[in-house]
Amino acid sequence: xxxxxxxxxLLSVPKDIVLTSHRNxxxxxxxxxxxxxxxxxxxxxxxxxxxxxxxxxxxxxxPGSQDILIYDIDKEDVKQALEKADIIFCMDFNSxxxxxxxxxxxxxxxxxxxxxxxxxxPEPFADYVLHDTTASSTSELVxxxxxxxxxxxxxxxxVAECLYTGILTDTGSFKYSTSPKVFRMVGDLxxxxxxxxxxxxxxxxxxxxxHLRLMGHVLNNRMEVLHEYRTAIICLTKKDYEYYxxxxxDTEGLxxxxxxxxxxxxxxxxxxxxxxxxxxxxxxxxxSVQEIAKKHFRGGGHKNASGGxxxxxxxxxxxxxxxxxPEYKEALLNNDF
Ligand code: 5GP
Ligand code: MN
Numbered sequence: 358x359x360x361x362x363x364x365x366x367l368l369s370v371p372k373d374i375v376l377t378s379h380r381n382x383x384x385x386x387x388x389x390x391x392x393x394x395x396x397x398x399x400x401x402x403x404x405x406x407x408x409x410x411x412x413x414x415x416x417x418x419x420p421g422s423q424d425i426l427i428y429d430i431d432k433e434d435v436k437q438a439l440e441k442a443d444i445i446f447c448m449d450f451n452s453x454x455x456x457x458x459x460x461x462x463x464x465x466x467x468x469x470x471x472x473x474x475x476x477x478x479p480e481p482f483a484d485y486v487l488h489d490t491t492a493s494s495t496s497e498l499v500x501x502x503x504x505x506x507x508x509x510x511x512x513x514x515x516v517a518e519c520l521y522t523g524i525l526t527d528t529g530s531f532k533y534s535t536s537p538k539v540f541r542m543v544g545d546l547x548x549x550x551x552x553x554x555x556x557x558x559x560x561x562x563x564x565x566x567x568h569l570r571l572m573g574h575v576l577n578n579r580m581e582v583l584h585e586y587r588t589a590i591i592c593l594t595k596k597d598y599e600y601y602x603x604x605x606x607d608t609e610g611l612x613x614x615x616x617x618x619x620x621x622x623x624x625x626x627x628x629x630x631x632x633x634x635x636x637x638x639x640x641x642x643x644x645s646v647q648e649i650a651k652k653h654f655r656g657g658g659h660k661n662a663s664g665g666x667x668x669x670x671x672x673x674x675x676x677x678x679x680x681x682x683p684e685y686k687e688a689l690l691n692n693d694f
Contacts, residue, residue, distance in 0.1 A: 384526025392519030451479035496523025642694030
């Protein structure tokens with residue numbers, strides 16, 4: 358594997374570059390890719406951002422978001438961009454199966470591949486790697502990357518707004534994976550003119566009436582609290598999706614609500630998508646949901662936020678989840694946070 362700093366010479370000549378991130382892109386996926394794009398464009402490169410599926414509307418204000426290529430919508434454009442690229446950056450994910458068909462296209466390509474990511478257990482497919490699981494976000498790592506290349510002065514307001522958004526969303530408004538470094542970095546971004554209040558409003562105060570009604574319904578009728586395991590579960594059926602006209606992204610953040618209960622250590626959200634049953638896991642303190650996602654639900658992620666899926670339908674997935682709880686009972690009960 359090459360040294361990430363050696364990219365500086367590679368980037369000293371204009372290149373065709375594609376920045377990719379994961380399916381169902383979140384604030385960090387979009388923030389880190391667009392932030393890096395604004396930086397690379399200043400160096401004279403031709404840069405495209407491509408993701409497998411659409412991003413939520415509350416990120417639509419971000420500079421450059423209107424040009425993002427979405428594989429589900431523009432298959433040919435994404436394929437052509439990838440095949441033409443001299444360099445492909447894989448950002449905020451670390452195994453090519455997280456980007457579905459795009460991963461199959463990228464895998465055999467001979468171009469230079471760069472990984473920038475903060476999830477556990479990266480797969481060794483990239484030539485250059487900037488990987489740190491202690492980082493709050495991939496956006497934090499993009500800031501590190503630009504500093505490593507000794508280009509800190511190229512962090513302009515566009516770059517800063519994008520990176521701030523990624524840090525803001527991946528830390529859940531500075532609640533998780535914070536560090537003195539993150540707060541210093543955010544201070545630097547605010548000094549560049551980032552309006553944190555405006556961005557917080559765009560990102561967090563942009564719900565519609567139906568979202569609050571859905572939350573009320575979910576907490577009242579679809580929440581199960583298993584006190585003996587300090588675990589709470591929400592599950593939503595396809596019928597719920599139809600009745601509340603739930604779109605991709607509408608359920609964002611629901612699972613975190615459960616952690617607001619004092620005694621709850623693990624929060625789980627299980628819902629039906631067209632072909633899979635998706636599971637989202639969150640935890641407090643040292644209790645790791647990453648292991649559960651990886652071992653039982655084909656997934657992974659971070660210690661306190663992971664996800665996975667199954668092909669066995671909603672009820673069987675809930676039953677399966679409940680059946681593994683005794684294995685973790687001791688760790689759940691002994692968890693201090
Ligand atoms: P969410 O629950 O918000 O979908 O995802 C939480 C975290 O788990 C994210 O950091 C995401 O990368 C990871 N994650 C979610 N779904 C999967 C999956 O199917 N496979 C893997 N490896 N990670 C996932
Ligand atoms: Mn992230």
